[in-house]
Amino acid sequence: MIDYSPLYRDLSGTSLQNWLADLPTALERRLTEAHRHGDLPRWQACLTQLPDLLPATVELQQGIQIGAADELSAEQQQALRETLQGLHPWRKGPFELFGVQIDTEWRSDWKWDRVAPHLTLQGKRVLDVGCGNGYHMWRMWQDGARMVIGVDPNLLFLTQFEAIRRYLPDAPVWQLPFTLEELPEPTGGFDTVFSMGVLYHRRSPLDHLLQLKACLRPGGELVLETLVIEGDEQQCLMPEDRYAQMRNVWFLPSVGMLERFLRRCGYTDVRCVDLNRTSVEEQRSTEWMRFQSLPDFLDPTNAELTCEGYPAPLRATLLAKRPE
Numbered sequence: 001m002i003d004y005s006p007l008y009r010d011l012s013g014t015s016l017q018n019w020l021a022d023l024p025t026a027l028e029r030r031l032t033e034a035h036r037h038g039d040l041p042r043w044q045a046c047l048t049q050l051p052d053l054l055p056a057t058v059e060l061q062q063g064i065q066i067g068a069a070d071e072l073s074a075e076q077q078q079a080l081r082e083t084l085q086g087l088h089p090w091r092k093g094p095f096e097l098f099g100v101q102i103d104t105e106w107r108s109d110w111k112w113d114r115v116a117p118h119l120t121l122q123g124k125r126v127l128d129v130g131c132g133n134g135y136h137m138w139r140m141w142q143d144g145a146r147m148v149i150g151v152d153p154n155l156l157f158l159t160q161f162e163a164i165r166r167y168l169p170d171a172p173v174w175q176l177p178f179t180l181e182e183l184p185e186p187t188g189g190f191d192t193v194f195s196m197g198v199l200y201h202r203r204s205p206l207d208h209l210l211q212l213k214a215c216l217r218p219g220g221e222l223v224l225e226t227l228v229i230e231g232d233e234q235q236c237l238m239p240e241d242r243y244a245q246m247r248n249v250w251f252l253p254s255v256g257m258l259e260r261f262l263r264r265c266g267y268t269d270v271r272c273v274d275l276n277r278t279s280v281e282e283q284r285s286t287e288w289m290r291f292q293s294l295p296d297f298l299d300p301t302n303a304e305l306t307c308e309g310y311p312a313p314l315r316a317t318l319l320a321k322r323p324e
Contacts, residue, residue: 001031002027002031002162002174003190004023004024004027004174005125007111007149007174008020008023009230010023010075010147010172010198011023011175013123014182014189015187015188015189015217016125016186016187016189018176018184018185019184019186021184022184023080023176023184026178026184027176027177027181028051029254030177030178031177034155034177035142035147037155039155040155040159042086042228043087043155043156043159044159045084045293046053046083046087046159046163047077047084047159047163047166048084048195049163049165050080050083050163051072051076051080053067053074054072054167055067055070055098055167056070057246058167058168059196060138060139060142061142062109063094063095063096063109064093064094064095064135064138064139064164065095065096066095066096066097066098066164066167066168066257067097067099067167068098068099069099069112069219070099071098072098072099073087077098077099077100080097080098080100080221081100083259084097084100084102084163085123085138086164086290087156087159088288088289088290089105089288089289089290089291090102090104090131090133090160090288090289091104091105091106091132091133091157091289092104092105092106092108092132092134092135093106093108093109093133093134093135093288094107094108094109094129095135095164096262097163097167102286102288103286104135104286104288104289105281105283105284105285105286105288105293106282107281107282107283108135109139109281110282111126111136111137111225111323112139114226114274114276114317115163115223115273115274115317116124116139116143116317118166118273118274118317119143119221119223120144120193121140121143121144121145121192122143122145123144123145123146124142124144124145124146124191124192125145125146125147125149125189125190125191125192126140126145126147126148126149126191126192126193127148127149127150127151127186127190127192127194127215128140128148128149128150128151128193128194128196128200129150129151129180129193129194129195129198129212129215130151130152130180130195130197130198131150131151131152131157131175131194131315132152132154132157132197133156133157133158133160133164134150134157134160134161134164134165134173134175136196137161137173137175138164138168138171138173138195139238140194140284141171141172141177142230142313145192145315145322146172147172147173147174148172148173148174149174149176150173150174150175151175151176151177151178151179151180151182151183151299152175152177153177153179153182153217154177155176155177157175158175158177158247160177161175165301166198175295179217180208180211180212181211185214186214186215188214188215188216188217188218188220188322189215189217190215190216190220191220192220192221192222192223193212193215193216193220193221193222193223194223194225195208195212195222195223195224195225195226195227196223196224196225196317197225197226199226199227199247199251200226200243200250200251201249201250202225202250202251203250205250205251205253205261206261206264206265207263209222209224209262209265209267210266213223213267213322215266216322217322218322218323218324219321219322219323219324220321220322221319221320221321221322222262222267222320222321222322223317223318223319224258224317224319224320225315225316225317225318226315226316227243227252227257227285227313227314227315228252228253228254228255228258228273228275228314228315228316229253229254230254230285230311230314231254231256231257231315232254232256233254233256233257233259233260234254234256234257235253235256236253236254236257237251237253237310237311238251238252238253239252239308239310241308242308242312243306243308244294244298244306244307244308244310244312244313245292245296245306245307246310255272255275255316255318258272258316258318259272259318262318262320266322266323267320267321267322268321268322268323269318269319269320269321270318270319270320271318271319271320272316272317272318273317273318274315274316274317274318275314275315275317275318276314276315277312277313277314277315278294278313278314278315279322280294280295280303282294283306294313298312
């Protein structure tokens with residue numbers, strides 16, 4: 001069972017103190033229910049097999065590198081590799097633990113390098129919605145955030161996060177196995193809220209934007225990254241069925257329409273800071289994610305189209321403020 005007591009202490013006396021009335025019970029119930037998941041015992045066994053040592057070095061500025069190869073014998077390093085492979089598939093990263101390089105499906109560091117120059121996180125309380133295995137949360141903390149809380153209901157992602165957190169036990173970085181809707185009322189407790197790669201999975205994108213705004217203090221900032229299409233502010237794509245083989249994709253607006261979404265939801269200072277066509281170098285299959293990936297989801301004769309004939313993935317990052 002994950003010990004969340006340090007998080008509860010950190011929440012005491014903050015604008016999120018009201019969480020203490022409901023969060024411990026909700027977490028206990030969720031983690032108790034999680035033990036019914038068929039793969040969870042195997043994943044948790046992987047955690048117990050991780051090397052029990054304090055890494056001599058930790059580097060989070062250019063990536064996530066914990067420990068060095070010479071801290072383990074060749075046999076221990078091979079055992080570590082096999083243990084981490086037991087948590088396949090690794091979607092977000094990359095990570096390096098004691099010389100074992102986890103080459104994840106996504107080069108999430110590339111996305112962070114595009115987004116980070118536009119942010120100021122020093123001393124801020126941050127919420128990461130749909131945080132996956134927490135890769136970006138470690139980068140947020142390294143960039144100065146005083147507390148980072150991520151939410152994602154996926155239990156494999158939570159286990160991967162705990163594998164990394166094992167070697168950063170004092171970091172004020174936490175992952176909660178909930179959806180945004182399952183969180184206690186946030187009462188505007190966060191300075192910065194991230195929603196990256198989530199909006200297009202929402203059947204009601206405006207409701208999602210309103211929920212995110214409710215998490216922000218007055219004057220707080222939203223960082224929104226999502227799939228978009230080219231076009232004017234009247235353009236939006238709703239796939240007939242799948243998009244790039246994903247079933248749960250609902251709305252891909254143009255940047256102009258997305259900006260209108262945000263303004264209609266009451267955000268101010270709305271601006272697009274990055275627009276990037278996802279490449280097959282940024283998202284692809286690896287030995288750490290052996291299923292199909294972006295190269296399999298594009299038209300084999302025209303990489304500017306998905307296999308369904310829609311425009312290939314284009315991602316925008318927008319910033320917006322909750323009014324004071």
